[in-house]
Amino acid sequence: MMDAGRHPNIELLTYSDVEQISGYVGNFKARVRKRARFVNEKECTACGDCVEVCPVVVRDGFEVGLASRKAISIPFPQAVPAAYLIRKDECLGQNPIACGKCAAACEKKCIDFDMRDQIREIEVGAVVVATGAEVTDPTSLEEYGYRKYPNVITSLEFERLVSAGGPTGGALVRFSDLALPKRVAFIQCVGSRSPRTGHPYCSNICCMNTVKDSLLIKEHDPDTEVDVFYMDIRAFGKGFEDLYQRSRGMGVRYLRGLPGGVREDVEAGNLLLRWENQEDGGGVEERPYDLVVLAVGLEPRKENEKIRAMLSLSKTSDGFFLESHNKLDPVSAPTRGVLFAGCAESPKDIRDSVTQAGAAAARALALLGSGKISIEAITARVDPDRCNACGLCAAACPYHAITVDREKGIKAKVIEAACAGCGSCAATCNHNAITARHFTDEQILAQIDAILGEDPLQNILTFACNWCSYAGGDFAGVSRMQYPPNARLIRTMCSARVRPDHILYAFRKGAPVVLLSGCHIGDCHYISANHATLDRVERLWKRLERKGIRKERLVLEWISAAEGKKFQEVMCRVEEIRRSVTPEEVDATKGALAGEKLKVGA
Amino acid sequence: MTQPKGERVGVFVCECGKNIAATVDCEEVRTYAEGVPGVVCSVRNKYTCSEPGQKEVQRWIKEKALDRVVIAACSPRLHEPTFRKCARTAGLNPYLMEMANIREHCSWVHQRERPAATRKAKDLVRSAVARARNLVPQQETEVPVTPAALVIGGGIAGIQTSLDLANAGTKVFLVEREASLGGIMSQIDKTYPTMDCSI
Numbered sequence: 001m002m003d004a005g006r007h008p009n010i011e012l013l014t015y016s017d018v019e020q021i022s023g024y025v026g027n028f029k030a031r032v033r034k035r036a037r038f039v040n041e042k043e044c045t046a047c048g049d050c051v052e053v054c055p056v057v058v059r060d061g062f063e064v065g066l067a068s069r070k071a072i073s074i075p076f077p078q079a080v081p082a083a084y085l086i087r088k089d090e091c092l093g094q095n096p097i098a099c100g101k102c103a104a105a106c107e108k109k110c111i112d113f114d115m116r117d118q119i120r121e122i123e124v125g126a127v128v129v130a131t132g133a134e135v136t137d138p139t140s141l142e143e144y145g146y147r148k149y150p151n152v153i154t155s156l157e158f159e160r161l162v163s164a165g166g167p168t169g170g171a172l173v174r175f176s177d178l179a180l181p182k183r184v185a186f187i188q189c190v191g192s193r194s195p196r197t198g199h200p201y202c203s204n205i206c207c208m209n210t211v212k213d214s215l216l217i218k219e220h221d222p223d224t225e226v227d228v229f230y231m232d233i234r235a236f237g238k239g240f241e242d243l244y245q246r247s248r249g250m251g252v253r254y255l256r257g258l259p260g261g262v263r264e265d266v267e268a269g270n271l272l273l274r275w276e277n278q279e280d281g282g283g284v285e286e287r288p289y290d291l292v293v294l295a296v297g298l299e300p301r302k303e304n305e306k307i308r309a310m311l312s313l314s315k316t317s318d319g320f321f322l323e324s325h326n327k328l329d330p331v332s333a334p335t336r337g338v339l340f341a342g343c344a345e346s347p348k349d350i351r352d353s354v355t356q357a358g359a360a361a362a363r364a365l366a367l368l369g370s371g372k373i374s375i376e377a378i379t380a381r382v383d384p385d386r387c388n389a390c391g392l393c394a395a396a397c398p399y400h401a402i403t404v405d406r407e408k409g410i411k412a413k414v415i416e417a418a419c420a421g422c423g424s425c426a427a428t429c430n431h432n433a434i435t436a437r438h439f440t441d442e443q444i445l446a447q448i449d450a451i452l453g454e455d456p457l458q459n460i461l462t463f464a465c466n467w468c469s470y471a472g473g474d475f476a477g478v479s480r481m482q483y484p485p486n487a488r489l490i491r492t493m494c495s496a497r498v499r500p501d502h503i504l505y506a507f508r509k510g511a512p513v514v515l516l517s518g519c520h521i522g523d524c525h526y527i528s529a530n531h532a533t534l535d536r537v538e539r540l541w542k543r544l545e546r547k548g549i550r551k552e553r554l555v556l557e558w559i560s561a562a563e564g565k566k567f568q569e570v571m572c573r574v575e576e577i578r579r580s581v582t583p584e585e586v587d588a589t590k591g592a593l594a595g596e597k598l599k600v601g602a
Numbered sequence: 603m604t605q606p607k608g609e610r611v612g613v614f615v616c617e618c619g620k621n622i623a624a625t626v627d628c629e630e631v632r633t634y635a636e637g638v639p640g641v642v643c644s645v646r647n648k649y650t651c652s653e654p655g656q657k658e659v660q661r662w663i664k665e666k667a668l669d670r671v672v673i674a675a676c677s678p679r680l681h682e683p684t685f686r687k688c689a690r691t692a693g694l695n696p697y698l699m700e701m702a703n704i705r706e707h708c709s710w711v712h713q714r715e716r717p718a719a720t721r722k723a724k725d726l727v728r729s730a731v732a733r734a735r736n737l738v739p740q741q742e743t744e745v746p747v748t749p750a751a752l753v754i755g756g757g758i759a760g761i762q763t764s765l766d767l768a769n770a771g772t773k774v775f776l777v778e779r780e781a782s783l784g785g786i787m788s789q790i791d792k793t794y795p796t797m798d799c800s801i
Contacts, residue, residue, distance in 0.1 A: 001783045001801065004761045004776060009768035014778045018754055026747035032777055062789065078801050079782035122775050125748040130760035132785050156789060163791035212794040239795035303779075307754065325679070342759025343786075350793055350800075353759040360759075361766030368749050368772060377697060377740035417745065438697060443736045450732035451725060459725065466679070474677045477706025485718040488725050489707060491678070568711075 005080035013120065014041075014081060021310040024417050025337030026125045026373045036115040038094065039072070041083035043110040046074055050084060050102035050111065058090050060167075063160050067167035072102045072111075077165065086111070126337050126364040129321065130357070131307060133298040133343035136191030136199065143261040144187065144294055150175035151271055152262060152292045155186075155209055162216050172220060174291045176269065181224065181290035184217055185273055186210045187259055188230040192297035201318045203297030204347040207234045210295045211244050214252040226252045227287070229259050229275060237351065255279075262292055298347040311338050312398070312420070312527045314467065314519065317560050320346045322523075326561075331359045334467060334525055336376075339363050378421035378438045378493060380414050386433035387411040393425035393434055396496075398527035422526035423497030427536070432599060439492050441499070441600045448506050451488040456510035457586060460487045460571075460578050462517065463502075465495045467525035468560050469517035475564030476571075483571035486578060487515070494518065496529035500540045501598045503554060507544075508593040512581035513553045515574050520558040530558075547592045550585075552577055608670035608698070608735040611640045612662050613727060616650035616675035618705055625709035627720045631674065634724045640735045642666055650675050651684055659685075660692035668694065670734040674702040674727050695739035702730035752777065757785020 004010055013034055020031040039050075056071035063069075071090035074083070092099040094113040103111040135156050138146045146152045151174045153161075164170040174181050188210060192203040207230070214226045233254060235244040248254065259273040265288065272286040300319035308315065313333050314322040321344050324332040331339055339360040342353040367373060382393075382402075389411045394402040401418035402425060404410060412433070414425075423436035432441070451461055464470040470491050476483070492498060495518025503514050516537060524530040534556070541551040555577065557570045613635040617623035628646050635644040643666050647655045650673055662668060671694065673685050678701040686696035704723040712719035749772060753764045756778030764776045782788070790800040 001761060001788075004756070004764050004768075004783060007765065007768045007774075009772065010764050010774045010776055012756075012776050012778075012783070014756065014783065015781045016777050017779055018752070018777055021752075026745055028748075028752065030752050030775075032775070037781065064789070075780060075782040076784070076788060078788070079784070081782070085781045120775075122750070122752065123748045124750045124752040124775065126751045128751060128753045128760070128763045130753055130755035130757060130763060132755055132757045132759070135786065156786075159789055159791045166791070208794045212792060212797065215797065216792060237795070243795045243797075328680075339763075341753075341763045342755070342757060344755065344759075348759075350758055350787060353757075354762050357759045357762035358766055361763045361770070364751050364763075364767060365770055365772065368747055368751065370747065371749070372744045372746050374742035374744050377742045416743075438737070438740055440736065440738075443733050446732035446736045447729045450729040453728070454725075470677075471679055474679055474703075474706040477677070477710040480710055480713065482713060483711055485708075485712040485715050485722050487707075488722070488729060489703070490729070 001078065001080045012081065015085065018307070018310070021127065025375065026367070027417070028124050028127055028337065030122050030124065030127075032120045032122060034118040034120060036088070036117050037083070037085035038088070038111060038113060038115050039084045039086060040110040040112060041081045043108055044083035045108065046082045046084060049105045049107065053101040053105045055099065055101065056090055056092060063167050064157050066157060066160050125368045126339065127311065128339045128341055128360050128364060129307060129311070129313070129333070129344050130341040131301055131304055131344045133320075133347055134301045136296045136299050138190050138294050138296050141190065141197065144190065144292070145262045145264070146294060149262065149264045149271060151290065152294065154294050154296045155206065155213065156296065158213055158293050162213070162220070172217065179290070180221070183225045183289045184227070184291045184293065185287070185289040186213065186226070186228045186293045186295055188228065188295045189258060190294040190296045191299065193231065199297055199299060199318075201347070202234065205349045206295040206297055208237070208240055208243070208349065211235065211247045213293065214247045215243070215250060218250040218252065222250070227289070228252060228254045229273070230254060230256060231258060237349070298343060301344070304344065309527065311335055312525070313338065314523050314525050316562050320344065322561065331356060331363055337367060375417060376419070376421055379416050379419040380421070380423065380425050381435045381437060382412045382414055383433045383435065384411050386431045388431060390430070392428045392430065396424045396428040396532055398422065398424070398529050420526055422494035422529045423492065424494065424526070424529045424532050427497055427499045428532065430599065436497055439497050444490060444492070444502055445505065445601050447490045448502065448509060451490070452506065452509040452511055457512050457581070457583060458486060459511070460513055460515055460574055461506050461511045462487045462489045462515040463495065463498045464489050464491055465518040465525070466491055466493045468519035468523070469495070469557070469567070471561035472559040472563045472567040475562060476567040479564045481564055481568040483568045484575040486575055487571055494524070494526050494529045495533040496526065498533070499600065500536050500543075501600045503540060504593055504596060505598055505601050507549065507553075507589050508596070510586050510590060512586055513555065513574055513578045515555045515557065515570070517557045517559050517570070520560055523560065549589050549592060553581060608640055608737065610642045610666060610668050611670040611672060611731055611734055612659070612666060612668040613638070613641055613644040613672045613674065613731065614650050614659055615644065615646045615727070616655070616673065617646065617648050618675060619649065622675070622705050622709040625713050625716055625719045626704055626723045627716065630720055631704070631723045631727060635727050635731070638728050638731045640670075641731060642668070651681050656684075656688045659688055663689070663692040663694055669698065670737060671699045672702060672727065672730045672734050673699065674704045674723065674730065676705040677703050677707070697740035698734070698737050700730045700734040700737060702726040749773065750775065755785070756783035758787045760785070
């Protein structure tokens with residue numbers, strides 16, 4: 001921490017928010033708001049004179065509410081920068097000054113109530129997203145009684161209690177009577193591995209954290225009984241099994257099966273855990289404890305949504321950021337020039353965070369070191385002879401990469417460096433004025449012709465976006481998930497590249513069914529391009545119905561890169577639909593669409 | 603704007619050891635591809651992505667003066683960069699290379715249906731050839747790079763990334779939302795498996 005604080009190549013911007021990022025790989029521009037601390041962080045010596053006179057006492061977030069602090073405070077003694085700050089919303093009032101006691105007490109005159117937020121505009125070639133994760137709040141899991149019973153605490157609260165620098169000076173006390181507990185239970189997987197809580201994934205750190213905590217208790221007092229209730233103990237990393245065995249050797253009991261609930265025995269002053277004893281076949285029993293620690297998991301930060309939108313990142317179904325490739329490129333975001341380090345990408349312990357951080361730095365250096373980079377060839381191009389400056393393309397572009405002025409008749413122009421190549425503009429243009437490079441109408445139609453050229457009734461024409469649904473198909477393949485062999489995929493970068501007329505063209509060619517698949521809404525690789533997909537399909541469904549064509553024959557599915565299982569299910573379901581389509585129905589469709597004037601394939 | 607279509611397409615059918623060949627009749631696909639319009643040669647390889655496999659692709663590009671290449675193998679999400687580079691080395695614009703995914707989307711998911719999987723592989727090759735013939739060369743442009751990095755988040759991961767970059771001489775802007783660096787790690791007492799202090 002201190003090394004980072006004083007490194008000549010690092011400009012530290014704490015108490016700051018990234019408000020905007022624009023640009024592209026190698027050339028990002030970011031706007032950072034450095035919030036006013038009202039204390040000059042260069043001059044402050046952290047003497048603490050100001051704290052003594054501050055009359056405002058508030059809950060201390062660093063101590064997870066187990067201690068109080070003043071409105072002027074330092075986050076923790078070893079903080080970097082080692083300087084105090086005044087939290088504007090807590091201070092009695094600075095403008096007009098209502099109190100001002102701290103300013104009077106500060107000998108060095110570091111306190112400046114007139115300090116304002118500063119805006120920094122910075123230019124960088126690479127962005128590393130290391131925004132971390134959030135510790136799960138178990139309050140909503142009512143069966144464990146967190147916040148209802150004072151002696152049920154989280155593993156993070158436990159950390160503060162056993163810390164020598166914590167509110168109790170390292171004494172592990174329980175809150176009801178400040179007594180030292182003699183029987184402690186840990187409940188594992190709280191907010192992890194449970195679809196019910198919305199956290200179906202393993203949080204990675206909680207097993208080993210509990211193993212460590214159990215040793216800390218035993219080191220404090222070897223006579224304390226420690227029981228760990230678990231589903232599986234995942235001690236998979238280097239040195240982990242040793243630590244786990246050490247914990248068992250110290251007498252910590254590991255009991256298989258998660259308790260069904262916790263209740264308080266008011267008379268005895270302890271907690272009762274209801275648990276099914278699987279090992280002794282003893283059935284359901286209630287076991288008494290003085291303190292219950294919930295081993296809470298990690299979840300994606302809510303604030304990640306802002307970063308996601310700014311850098312057009314995607315998420316996996318668990319809500320963490322989607323990496324470029326799960327095993328071959330787990331450090332890079334699909335957006336070039338953006339890298340991940342730590343828990344923002346998935347829950348990790350310190351060792352893995354440090355490893356990924358090093359890898360992210362190496363990747364960033366590889367990018368920055370060369371001095372120049374090649375940029376995307378798959379972009380859109382406007383043919384000015386066909387463009388009539390209607391502006392539909394600019395409205396469809398999630399990147400604001402198209403300039404056009406309808407009123408002045410200034411034709412559309414693509415800012416190539418900002419274009420990400422989704423092709424939504426080409427799909428929306430009514431005048432065939434836009435070419436989506438490498439995914440042109442001619443290329444797509446040639447594939448449709450080839451797929452429906454021989455025995456079209458047998459084939460399911462499928463459009464799949466590169467980032468999610470095609471990758472979901474890959475995942476099904478890697479997992480050997482079997483499904484009917486009738487699908488024929490056409491890959492486009494985004495589902496929004498597919499024009500309604502591509503689909504009508506396919507139906508006119510005799511397609512029994514067309515499947516269009518993309519990233520989940522909200523997770524589009526191209527920010528929001530798949531909203532246009534949804535919009536177009538909804539309109540197309542109505543159009544099909546008007547033509548007497550069953551709308552079920554056009555299937556729209558959102559499949560993420562991790563949903564191999566869903567890909568398989570969709571394939572099976574669409575095959576059922578294909579089987580329901582008769583040659584007569586296909587002929588009727590061809591007839592109904594014969595007179596339709598399509599913008600492609602004329 | 604109509605581009606001239608590819609007239610000299612080379613198809614390379616990869617067996618991927620047994621990964622594809624166990625389900626798809628690769629020789630049947632290879633023979634079939636010879637009859638697809640525009641195809642001038644169709645070759646079967648054991649592992650197209652291997653060094654000898656790529657060398658063979660490059661040899662055919664030069665010998666037959668191929669103007670388009672179709673690699674029927676695994677997912678382009680895995681090996682598109684490999685084969686683009688392979689094409690470029692042989693003097694072909696990398697965007698004139700197209701892949702047909704006959705592994706993840708075919709042999710691995712229809713393991714008990716050899717005839718149907720083989721038929722699908724043929725369709726995928728035909729579709730890839732049709733697309734390939736319509737491909738046009740693309741140029742990647744170069745832009746200069748700003749030699750600085752923005753690190754968002756000052757927890758252990760952000761700190762370590764910043765230090766590694768800074769030690770290598772790169773200017774780093776480290777942005778932390780809270781008033782101090784440290785993140786969750788600073789709240790933790792001891793850390794596993796070494797049981798040392800977090801700060």
